[in-house]
Amino acid sequence: MKKLFLVFVLSAISVGAYAKEWSAIRFGVDPTYPPFESKDTGGKLVGFEIDLGNEICARLHAKCLWVENDFDGMIPGLKARKFDAILSGMSITPQRAEQIAFTDKLWNSSLRLVTKTGSKLLPTAESLTGKSVGVEQGTVGETYAKKNWAPRGVRVVPYQNQDQVYDDLTVGRLDAVLIGDVQAQIGFLKTPRGTGYGFAGDKIIDPTSDKGAAIGLRKEDADLKEKVNQAISDMRKDGTYARIEKKYFTFDIYDN
Template sequence: MKTTLLGAALLIAAGLIPAVGAAADAKELKIATEAGYPPFEYRNPNGQLEGFDIDIGNELCKRLNRTCVWIDQSFDSLIPGLQARKFDLANSTMTATEARKKVIDFSTPMYIVPVKLMVKKGSGLQPTAESLKGKRVGVQQGTTMETYARKHWAPKGVEVVAYPSYTNAYVDVTAGRLDATFQEAQSAVEGFLNKPEGAGYELADMTLDDPILNEPIAMGIRKGNAIKADVDKTLKAMLADGTIQGYAKKYFAEGLIQFPAQ
Protein backbone atom coordinates (compact mmCIF):
# COMPACT_ATOMS: atom_id res chain seq x y z
CA MET A 1 0.00 0.00 0.00
CA LYS A 2 2.31 3.24 0.35
CA THR A 3 6.50 5.98 0.28
CA THR A 4 7.26 9.77 1.00
CA LEU A 5 7.91 11.59 4.23
CA LEU A 6 4.98 13.96 4.73
CA GLY A 7 6.21 15.16 8.07
CA ALA A 8 3.17 13.80 9.89
CA ALA A 9 3.64 13.72 13.63
CA LEU A 10 3.82 10.37 15.34
CA LEU A 11 0.79 9.97 17.51
CA ILE A 12 1.69 7.46 20.17
CA ALA A 13 -1.68 6.07 21.04
CA ALA A 14 -1.53 6.75 24.75
CA GLY A 15 -4.82 5.92 26.31
CA LEU A 16 -5.92 4.31 23.05
CA ILE A 17 -3.77 1.21 23.39
CA PRO A 18 -5.64 -1.97 24.29
CA ALA A 19 -4.22 -3.84 27.25
CA VAL A 20 -4.27 -7.08 25.18
CA GLY A 21 -3.75 -9.13 28.33
CA ALA A 22 0.00 -8.57 28.56
CA ALA A 23 1.75 -8.15 31.87
CA ALA A 24 2.26 -4.56 32.97
CA ASP A 25 6.02 -4.92 32.73
CA ALA A 26 6.01 -6.71 29.37
CA LYS A 27 8.37 -5.32 26.76
CA GLU A 28 6.76 -2.87 24.36
CA LEU A 29 6.13 -3.78 20.74
CA LYS A 30 5.75 -0.61 18.69
CA ILE A 31 3.47 -1.09 15.70
CA ALA A 32 2.80 1.66 13.17
CA THR A 33 -0.38 1.96 11.11
CA GLU A 34 -2.33 4.54 9.17
CA ALA A 35 -5.76 4.63 10.82
CA GLY A 36 -7.75 5.87 7.85
CA TYR A 37 -8.42 2.67 5.97
CA PRO A 38 -11.51 0.84 7.24
CA PRO A 39 -12.09 -2.00 7.85
CA PHE A 40 -8.37 -2.70 8.13
CA GLU A 41 -7.37 0.14 10.48
CA TYR A 42 -9.43 3.11 11.61
CA ARG A 43 -10.56 5.06 14.67
CA ASN A 44 -14.00 4.50 16.16
CA PRO A 45 -16.20 7.43 17.27
CA ASN A 46 -14.35 7.44 20.60
CA GLY A 47 -11.01 7.84 18.87
CA GLN A 48 -9.83 4.31 19.62
CA LEU A 49 -8.02 2.20 17.05
CA GLU A 50 -10.04 -0.65 15.59
CA GLY A 51 -10.00 -2.88 12.53
CA PHE A 52 -8.88 -6.18 11.10
CA ASP A 53 -5.15 -5.40 11.22
CA ILE A 54 -5.52 -3.93 14.71
CA ASP A 55 -7.11 -7.16 15.96
CA ILE A 56 -4.28 -9.18 14.42
CA GLY A 57 -1.64 -6.90 15.94
CA ASN A 58 -3.17 -6.98 19.42
CA GLU A 59 -3.35 -10.78 19.37
CA LEU A 60 0.25 -10.94 18.16
CA CYS A 61 1.34 -8.81 21.13
CA LYS A 62 -0.66 -10.99 23.50
CA ARG A 63 0.93 -14.20 22.27
CA LEU A 64 4.41 -12.66 22.36
CA ASN A 65 3.78 -11.32 25.88
CA ARG A 66 4.44 -7.79 24.67
CA THR A 67 2.60 -4.52 25.32
CA CYS A 68 1.26 -3.11 22.05
CA VAL A 69 2.08 0.55 21.45
CA TRP A 70 0.27 1.71 18.33
CA ILE A 71 1.68 4.61 16.32
CA ASP A 72 -0.69 6.31 13.89
CA GLN A 73 1.02 8.02 10.97
CA SER A 74 0.77 8.43 7.21
CA PHE A 75 1.14 5.27 5.17
CA ASP A 76 3.89 6.62 2.96
CA SER A 77 6.10 7.29 6.00
CA LEU A 78 5.93 3.70 7.29
CA ILE A 79 8.95 2.36 5.43
CA PRO A 80 11.17 5.36 6.31
CA GLY A 81 9.98 5.01 9.91
CA LEU A 82 10.96 1.34 10.01
CA GLN A 83 14.37 2.14 8.59
CA ALA A 84 14.83 4.91 11.17
CA ARG A 85 13.96 2.46 14.01
CA LYS A 86 10.97 4.54 15.11
CA PHE A 87 8.90 1.38 15.55
CA ASP A 88 9.25 -2.39 15.28
CA LEU A 89 6.52 -3.32 12.81
CA ALA A 90 4.36 -1.68 10.15
CA ASN A 91 0.90 -3.24 10.12
CA SER A 92 -1.24 -1.26 7.72
CA THR A 93 -2.52 -3.39 4.81
CA MET A 94 0.95 -3.26 3.28
CA THR A 95 1.46 -5.36 0.17
CA ALA A 96 4.71 -7.34 0.21
CA THR A 97 5.96 -6.22 -3.20
CA GLU A 98 9.35 -7.08 -4.66
CA ALA A 99 10.30 -3.40 -4.66
CA ARG A 100 9.57 -3.04 -0.95
CA LYS A 101 11.43 -6.28 -0.15
CA LYS A 102 14.59 -4.58 -1.36
CA VAL A 103 14.45 -2.09 1.52
CA ILE A 104 12.54 -3.88 4.33
CA ASP A 105 11.64 -7.42 5.31
CA PHE A 106 8.12 -8.79 5.57
CA SER A 107 6.41 -11.23 7.86
CA THR A 108 4.86 -14.42 6.61
CA PRO A 109 1.84 -13.56 4.41
CA MET A 110 -1.37 -12.89 6.33
CA TYR A 111 -4.03 -12.46 3.63
CA ILE A 112 -4.84 -11.26 0.11
CA VAL A 113 -7.62 -8.82 -0.78
CA PRO A 114 -9.00 -8.11 -4.26
CA VAL A 115 -8.64 -4.62 -5.71
CA LYS A 116 -11.60 -2.93 -7.37
CA LEU A 117 -12.49 0.25 -9.22
CA MET A 118 -15.29 2.23 -7.55
CA VAL A 119 -17.49 4.12 -10.00
CA LYS A 120 -20.76 5.98 -10.31
CA LYS A 121 -23.70 3.65 -10.92
CA GLY A 122 -24.54 3.40 -14.59
CA SER A 123 -21.20 4.82 -15.73
CA GLY A 124 -20.11 1.52 -17.23
CA LEU A 125 -16.49 2.28 -16.34
CA GLN A 126 -14.12 -0.67 -15.92
CA PRO A 127 -10.49 -0.84 -14.72
CA THR A 128 -8.91 -0.67 -18.16
CA ALA A 129 -7.00 2.11 -19.91
CA GLU A 130 -9.49 2.09 -22.76
CA SER A 131 -12.49 2.55 -20.47
CA LEU A 132 -10.82 5.20 -18.31
CA LYS A 133 -9.17 7.30 -21.03
CA GLY A 134 -9.82 10.97 -20.31
CA LYS A 135 -11.08 10.20 -16.80
CA ARG A 136 -9.69 11.11 -13.37
CA VAL A 137 -9.02 8.20 -11.01
CA GLY A 138 -8.14 8.62 -7.33
CA VAL A 139 -5.59 6.41 -5.57
CA GLN A 140 -3.72 6.60 -2.28
CA GLN A 141 -0.12 7.79 -2.37
CA GLY A 142 2.49 5.05 -2.30
CA THR A 143 0.03 2.16 -2.75
CA THR A 144 0.27 -0.69 -5.21
CA MET A 145 -2.89 0.74 -6.76
CA GLU A 146 -1.01 3.97 -7.55
CA THR A 147 1.90 1.95 -8.96
CA TYR A 148 -0.42 -0.03 -11.23
CA ALA A 149 -2.42 3.00 -12.38
CA ARG A 150 0.66 5.05 -13.22
CA LYS A 151 2.25 2.15 -15.09
CA HIS A 152 -0.76 0.92 -17.08
CA TRP A 153 -3.24 3.79 -17.26
CA ALA A 154 -1.45 7.13 -17.05
CA PRO A 155 0.57 6.65 -20.28
CA LYS A 156 -2.71 6.02 -22.13
CA GLY A 157 -4.55 9.18 -21.19
CA VAL A 158 -5.91 8.44 -17.73
CA GLU A 159 -5.30 11.15 -15.10
CA VAL A 160 -4.17 9.46 -11.91
CA VAL A 161 -4.68 11.62 -8.81
CA ALA A 162 -2.89 10.56 -5.62
CA TYR A 163 -4.18 11.40 -2.12
CA PRO A 164 -2.71 10.99 1.36
CA SER A 165 -5.88 9.07 2.30
CA TYR A 166 -8.85 7.57 0.47
CA THR A 167 -11.05 9.69 2.71
CA ASN A 168 -9.93 12.71 0.68
CA ALA A 169 -10.50 10.85 -2.58
CA TYR A 170 -14.07 9.95 -1.64
CA VAL A 171 -14.81 13.62 -0.92
CA ASP A 172 -13.64 14.48 -4.43
CA VAL A 173 -15.74 11.69 -5.93
CA THR A 174 -18.92 13.13 -4.44
CA ALA A 175 -17.87 16.64 -5.53
CA GLY A 176 -17.47 15.47 -9.12
CA ARG A 177 -13.72 16.03 -9.22
CA LEU A 178 -13.02 12.31 -9.73
CA ASP A 179 -14.66 9.74 -11.98
CA ALA A 180 -13.51 6.72 -9.97
CA THR A 181 -11.29 5.50 -7.17
CA PHE A 182 -9.07 2.42 -7.16
CA GLN A 183 -8.59 0.53 -3.86
CA GLU A 184 -9.07 -2.74 -1.99
CA ALA A 185 -12.72 -3.65 -2.51
CA GLN A 186 -13.67 -3.93 1.14
CA SER A 187 -12.11 -0.58 1.93
CA ALA A 188 -14.42 1.07 -0.60
CA VAL A 189 -17.40 -0.76 0.92
CA GLU A 190 -16.61 0.28 4.49
CA GLY A 191 -15.14 3.69 3.77
CA PHE A 192 -17.76 4.94 1.30
CA LEU A 193 -20.32 2.60 -0.26
CA ASN A 194 -22.02 1.72 3.03
CA LYS A 195 -22.50 5.42 3.84
CA PRO A 196 -25.36 7.64 2.62
CA GLU A 197 -23.06 9.56 0.29
CA GLY A 198 -22.07 6.28 -1.39
CA ALA A 199 -25.61 5.33 -2.44
CA GLY A 200 -25.06 6.33 -6.06
CA TYR A 201 -21.82 4.39 -6.48
CA GLU A 202 -20.74 0.78 -6.93
CA LEU A 203 -17.76 -1.48 -7.53
CA ALA A 204 -17.04 -2.20 -11.18
CA ASP A 205 -17.62 -5.81 -12.20
CA MET A 206 -14.13 -6.48 -13.48
CA THR A 207 -11.42 -7.63 -11.04
CA LEU A 208 -7.85 -7.25 -12.25
CA ASP A 209 -5.46 -10.19 -12.08
CA ASP A 210 -1.99 -8.70 -12.01
CA PRO A 211 1.14 -9.46 -9.96
CA ILE A 212 1.37 -5.84 -8.81
CA LEU A 213 -2.07 -6.07 -7.21
CA ASN A 214 -2.16 -9.69 -6.06
CA GLU A 215 0.83 -9.83 -3.74
CA PRO A 216 -0.08 -10.86 -0.17
CA ILE A 217 -0.51 -8.45 2.71
CA ALA A 218 2.12 -8.79 5.45
CA MET A 219 3.70 -6.85 8.29
CA GLY A 220 6.71 -4.73 7.42
CA ILE A 221 9.86 -5.35 9.48
CA ARG A 222 13.19 -3.53 9.46
CA LYS A 223 15.89 -5.61 7.78
CA GLY A 224 17.93 -7.50 10.33
CA ASN A 225 15.36 -7.22 13.13
CA ALA A 226 15.55 -10.52 15.02
CA ILE A 227 11.87 -10.27 15.96
CA LYS A 228 10.91 -11.52 12.50
CA ALA A 229 11.27 -15.19 13.49
CA ASP A 230 8.88 -14.83 16.43
CA VAL A 231 6.42 -12.77 14.41
CA ASP A 232 6.40 -15.34 11.59
CA LYS A 233 5.92 -18.26 13.96
CA THR A 234 3.07 -16.53 15.78
CA LEU A 235 1.24 -15.38 12.65
CA LYS A 236 1.47 -18.88 11.16
CA ALA A 237 -0.04 -20.27 14.36
CA MET A 238 -2.84 -17.68 14.22
CA LEU A 239 -3.65 -18.75 10.68
CA ALA A 240 -3.42 -22.45 11.50
CA ASP A 241 -5.81 -22.21 14.44
CA GLY A 242 -8.28 -19.99 12.57
CA THR A 243 -7.80 -16.86 14.67
CA ILE A 244 -7.14 -14.54 11.74
CA GLN A 245 -9.95 -16.07 9.70
CA GLY A 246 -12.26 -15.51 12.66
CA TYR A 247 -11.37 -11.83 12.80
CA ALA A 248 -12.05 -11.56 9.07
CA LYS A 249 -15.67 -12.62 9.55
CA LYS A 250 -16.23 -9.44 11.58
CA TYR A 251 -15.18 -7.16 8.76
CA PHE A 252 -15.41 -8.72 5.30
CA ALA A 253 -18.15 -9.77 2.94
CA GLU A 254 -17.79 -13.29 1.62
CA GLY A 255 -15.28 -13.58 -1.21
CA LEU A 256 -13.50 -10.31 -0.46
CA ILE A 257 -10.53 -11.82 1.36
CA GLN A 258 -8.32 -14.87 0.87
CA PHE A 259 -5.77 -16.61 3.07
CA PRO A 260 -2.50 -18.42 2.33
CA ALA A 261 -2.63 -22.22 2.26
CA GLN A 262 -1.70 -23.88 5.53
Protein backbone atom coordinates in the same frame (compact mmCIF):
# COMPACT_ATOMS: atom_id res chain seq x y z
CA MET B 1 44.48 -16.91 28.28
CA LYS B 2 43.92 -13.16 28.44
CA LYS B 3 43.33 -13.08 24.68
CA LEU B 4 40.73 -15.83 24.92
CA PHE B 5 39.00 -14.00 27.76
CA LEU B 6 38.98 -10.77 25.72
CA VAL B 7 37.47 -12.55 22.72
CA PHE B 8 34.75 -14.00 24.97
CA VAL B 9 33.93 -10.60 26.46
CA LEU B 10 33.78 -8.90 23.06
CA SER B 11 31.54 -11.67 21.72
CA ALA B 12 29.19 -11.30 24.68
CA ILE B 13 29.03 -7.55 24.17
CA SER B 14 28.32 -8.02 20.47
CA VAL B 15 25.48 -10.46 21.13
CA GLY B 16 24.03 -8.19 23.79
CA ALA B 17 24.17 -5.20 21.46
CA TYR B 18 22.00 -6.90 18.85
CA ALA B 19 19.68 -8.89 21.11
CA LYS B 20 16.28 -7.32 21.72
CA GLU B 21 13.61 -8.37 24.16
CA TRP B 22 10.70 -6.85 22.17
CA SER B 23 8.84 -6.02 25.38
CA ALA B 24 7.00 -3.43 23.24
CA ILE B 25 6.22 -3.40 19.52
CA ARG B 26 5.44 -0.13 17.77
CA PHE B 27 3.15 -0.62 14.79
CA GLY B 28 2.89 2.05 12.09
CA VAL B 29 -0.74 2.45 11.02
CA ASP B 30 -2.81 4.66 8.69
CA PRO B 31 -6.26 4.79 10.35
CA THR B 32 -8.20 5.70 7.18
CA TYR B 33 -8.79 2.15 5.94
CA PRO B 34 -11.86 0.58 7.56
CA PRO B 35 -12.47 -2.26 8.26
CA PHE B 36 -8.73 -2.88 8.61
CA GLU B 37 -7.87 0.18 10.68
CA SER B 38 -9.85 3.29 11.55
CA LYS B 39 -11.02 5.29 14.58
CA ASP B 40 -14.31 4.91 16.38
CA THR B 41 -16.38 7.87 17.58
CA GLY B 42 -14.24 8.08 20.71
CA GLY B 43 -11.00 8.27 18.73
CA LYS B 44 -9.93 4.71 19.58
CA LEU B 45 -8.15 2.67 16.92
CA VAL B 46 -10.28 -0.25 15.78
CA GLY B 47 -10.29 -2.77 12.95
CA PHE B 48 -9.27 -6.20 11.72
CA GLU B 49 -5.55 -5.49 11.63
CA ILE B 50 -5.69 -3.68 14.98
CA ASP B 51 -7.17 -6.82 16.52
CA LEU B 52 -4.56 -9.00 14.83
CA GLY B 53 -1.76 -6.76 16.06
CA ASN B 54 -3.03 -6.79 19.63
CA GLU B 55 -3.29 -10.58 19.53
CA ILE B 56 0.25 -10.91 18.18
CA CYS B 57 1.54 -8.67 20.96
CA ALA B 58 -0.31 -10.70 23.58
CA ARG B 59 1.27 -13.91 22.31
CA LEU B 60 4.72 -12.33 22.34
CA HIS B 61 4.10 -10.88 25.82
CA ALA B 62 4.77 -7.44 24.39
CA LYS B 63 2.99 -4.12 24.75
CA CYS B 64 1.35 -2.88 21.54
CA LEU B 65 2.01 0.76 20.67
CA TRP B 66 0.28 2.29 17.65
CA VAL B 67 1.97 5.09 15.71
CA GLU B 68 -0.25 6.91 13.22
CA ASN B 69 1.43 7.71 9.92
CA ASP B 70 0.40 8.55 6.35
CA PHE B 71 0.69 5.47 4.16
CA ASP B 72 3.23 6.90 1.72
CA GLY B 73 5.61 7.52 4.63
CA MET B 74 5.39 4.02 6.09
CA ILE B 75 8.57 2.54 4.67
CA PRO B 76 10.69 5.66 5.34
CA GLY B 77 9.26 5.77 8.88
CA LEU B 78 10.09 2.11 9.46
CA LYS B 79 13.65 2.51 8.20
CA ALA B 80 14.08 5.64 10.35
CA ARG B 81 12.94 3.59 13.40
CA LYS B 82 9.88 5.71 13.98
CA PHE B 83 8.14 2.38 14.58
CA ASP B 84 9.11 -1.31 14.50
CA ALA B 85 6.60 -2.73 12.04
CA ILE B 86 4.00 -1.70 9.46
CA LEU B 87 0.54 -3.13 10.02
CA SER B 88 -1.62 -1.16 7.63
CA GLY B 89 -2.69 -3.08 4.53
CA MET B 90 0.86 -3.32 3.20
CA SER B 91 0.75 -5.48 0.06
CA ILE B 92 3.79 -7.60 -0.71
CA THR B 93 5.50 -6.35 -3.87
CA PRO B 94 8.98 -6.92 -5.35
CA GLN B 95 9.77 -3.20 -5.10
CA ARG B 96 8.93 -3.06 -1.40
CA ALA B 97 10.72 -6.35 -0.73
CA GLU B 98 13.94 -4.71 -1.91
CA GLN B 99 13.69 -2.26 0.99
CA ILE B 100 11.97 -4.17 3.81
CA ALA B 101 11.14 -7.68 4.96
CA PHE B 102 7.64 -9.14 5.10
CA THR B 103 6.04 -11.61 7.45
CA ASP B 104 3.84 -14.42 6.19
CA LYS B 105 0.61 -13.30 4.51
CA LEU B 106 -2.17 -11.90 6.69
CA TRP B 107 -4.94 -11.43 4.12
CA ASN B 108 -5.61 -10.94 0.43
CA SER B 109 -7.30 -8.32 -1.73
CA SER B 110 -7.60 -7.27 -5.39
CA LEU B 111 -7.68 -3.87 -7.05
CA ARG B 112 -11.06 -2.57 -8.22
CA LEU B 113 -12.29 0.59 -9.89
CA VAL B 114 -15.08 2.46 -8.06
CA THR B 115 -17.37 4.85 -9.96
CA LYS B 116 -20.90 6.20 -9.86
CA THR B 117 -23.53 3.51 -10.29
CA GLY B 118 -24.44 3.21 -13.94
CA SER B 119 -21.19 4.65 -15.17
CA LYS B 120 -19.92 3.09 -18.36
CA LEU B 121 -16.29 3.45 -17.28
CA LEU B 122 -14.13 0.33 -17.15
CA PRO B 123 -10.73 -0.33 -15.52
CA THR B 124 -8.83 0.08 -18.77
CA ALA B 125 -6.68 2.88 -20.17
CA GLU B 126 -8.93 3.14 -23.22
CA SER B 127 -12.06 3.71 -21.13
CA LEU B 128 -10.39 6.11 -18.68
CA THR B 129 -8.54 8.34 -21.15
CA GLY B 130 -9.18 11.98 -20.19
CA LYS B 131 -10.74 10.96 -16.85
CA SER B 132 -9.50 11.57 -13.29
CA VAL B 133 -8.77 8.55 -11.08
CA GLY B 134 -8.01 9.03 -7.38
CA VAL B 135 -5.49 6.89 -5.52
CA GLU B 136 -3.87 7.01 -2.10
CA GLN B 137 -0.17 7.84 -2.19
CA GLY B 138 2.20 4.93 -1.75
CA THR B 139 -0.37 2.22 -2.49
CA VAL B 140 -0.27 -0.51 -5.12
CA GLY B 141 -3.23 1.28 -6.70
CA GLU B 142 -1.10 4.36 -7.31
CA THR B 143 1.75 2.25 -8.71
CA TYR B 144 -0.56 0.36 -11.06
CA ALA B 145 -2.41 3.44 -12.31
CA LYS B 146 0.74 5.47 -12.92
CA LYS B 147 2.41 2.61 -14.76
CA ASN B 148 -0.50 1.37 -16.88
CA TRP B 149 -2.89 4.30 -17.25
CA ALA B 150 -1.11 7.64 -16.84
CA PRO B 151 1.10 7.23 -19.95
CA ARG B 152 -2.07 6.75 -22.00
CA GLY B 153 -3.87 9.94 -21.04
CA VAL B 154 -5.51 9.03 -17.72
CA ARG B 155 -5.17 11.70 -15.01
CA VAL B 156 -4.01 9.84 -11.91
CA VAL B 157 -4.53 11.97 -8.79
CA PRO B 158 -2.64 10.92 -5.60
CA TYR B 159 -3.96 11.85 -2.14
CA GLN B 160 -2.34 11.78 1.28
CA ASN B 161 -4.99 9.48 2.75
CA GLN B 162 -7.99 7.46 1.65
CA ASP B 163 -10.60 9.72 3.25
CA GLN B 164 -9.47 12.54 0.96
CA VAL B 165 -9.92 10.28 -2.06
CA TYR B 166 -13.49 9.45 -1.09
CA ASP B 167 -14.27 13.09 -0.35
CA ASP B 168 -13.24 14.24 -3.82
CA LEU B 169 -15.07 11.36 -5.49
CA THR B 170 -18.34 12.21 -3.76
CA VAL B 171 -18.17 15.92 -4.64
CA GLY B 172 -17.42 15.21 -8.28
CA ARG B 173 -13.74 16.13 -8.51
CA LEU B 174 -12.89 12.56 -9.50
CA ASP B 175 -14.44 10.24 -12.06
CA ALA B 176 -13.26 7.08 -10.32
CA VAL B 177 -11.14 5.61 -7.52
CA LEU B 178 -8.71 2.69 -7.72
CA ILE B 179 -8.53 0.76 -4.46
CA GLY B 180 -8.55 -2.69 -2.87
CA ASP B 181 -11.91 -4.44 -3.24
CA VAL B 182 -12.44 -5.37 0.41
CA GLN B 183 -11.66 -1.91 1.73
CA ALA B 184 -13.87 -0.28 -0.90
CA GLN B 185 -16.79 -2.63 -0.27
CA ILE B 186 -16.87 -2.39 3.52
CA GLY B 187 -15.19 0.96 4.13
CA PHE B 188 -17.09 2.93 1.48
CA LEU B 189 -19.76 1.22 -0.64
CA LYS B 190 -21.64 -0.16 2.38
CA THR B 191 -21.58 3.20 4.17
CA PRO B 192 -23.98 6.14 3.67
CA ARG B 193 -21.47 8.20 1.71
CA GLY B 194 -20.97 5.30 -0.70
CA THR B 195 -24.62 5.37 -1.77
CA GLY B 196 -24.85 5.69 -5.55
CA TYR B 197 -21.40 4.21 -6.18
CA GLY B 198 -20.24 0.74 -7.11
CA PHE B 199 -17.55 -1.38 -8.73
CA ALA B 200 -16.91 -0.87 -12.44
CA GLY B 201 -15.74 -3.86 -14.43
CA ASP B 202 -13.88 -6.87 -13.07
CA LYS B 203 -11.01 -7.26 -10.65
CA ILE B 204 -7.66 -6.07 -11.95
CA ILE B 205 -5.06 -8.79 -12.34
CA ASP B 206 -1.74 -7.37 -11.15
CA PRO B 207 0.94 -10.06 -10.69
CA THR B 208 3.20 -7.59 -8.82
CA SER B 209 0.71 -7.05 -5.97
CA ASP B 210 -1.39 -10.21 -5.82
CA LYS B 211 0.69 -11.93 -3.14
CA GLY B 212 -1.41 -10.58 -0.29
CA ALA B 213 -0.87 -8.13 2.54
CA ALA B 214 1.56 -8.72 5.40
CA ILE B 215 3.42 -6.96 8.20
CA GLY B 216 6.43 -4.97 7.02
CA LEU B 217 9.64 -5.18 9.06
CA ARG B 218 13.22 -3.99 8.88
CA LYS B 219 15.40 -6.65 7.26
CA GLU B 220 17.78 -6.69 10.20
CA ASP B 221 14.99 -7.59 12.64
CA ALA B 222 14.97 -11.27 11.66
CA ASP B 223 14.24 -12.28 15.26
CA LEU B 224 11.03 -10.26 15.31
CA LYS B 225 9.98 -11.70 11.95
CA GLU B 226 10.43 -15.22 13.30
CA LYS B 227 8.41 -14.47 16.42
CA VAL B 228 5.58 -12.78 14.50
CA ASN B 229 5.41 -15.54 11.90
CA GLN B 230 5.07 -18.10 14.69
CA ALA B 231 2.26 -16.08 16.25
CA ILE B 232 0.45 -15.83 12.91
CA SER B 233 0.82 -19.57 12.33
CA ASP B 234 -0.49 -20.39 15.81
CA MET B 235 -3.46 -18.02 15.35
CA ARG B 236 -4.36 -19.75 12.08
CA LYS B 237 -4.09 -23.20 13.64
CA ASP B 238 -5.98 -22.61 16.90
CA GLY B 239 -8.93 -20.73 15.37
CA THR B 240 -8.10 -17.28 16.73
CA TYR B 241 -7.61 -15.83 13.25
CA ALA B 242 -11.00 -17.16 12.13
CA ARG B 243 -12.69 -15.76 15.25
CA ILE B 244 -11.27 -12.27 14.62
CA GLU B 245 -12.02 -12.53 10.91
CA LYS B 246 -15.72 -13.23 11.54
CA LYS B 247 -16.07 -9.93 13.40
CA TYR B 248 -15.44 -8.05 10.16
CA PHE B 249 -16.08 -10.31 7.16
CA THR B 250 -18.64 -12.83 5.94
CA PHE B 251 -16.04 -14.49 3.70
CA ASP B 252 -12.48 -15.81 3.96
CA ILE B 253 -10.28 -12.71 3.73
CA TYR B 254 -7.15 -14.87 3.77
CA ASP B 255 -7.85 -16.44 0.36
CA ASN B 256 -10.17 -13.77 -1.05
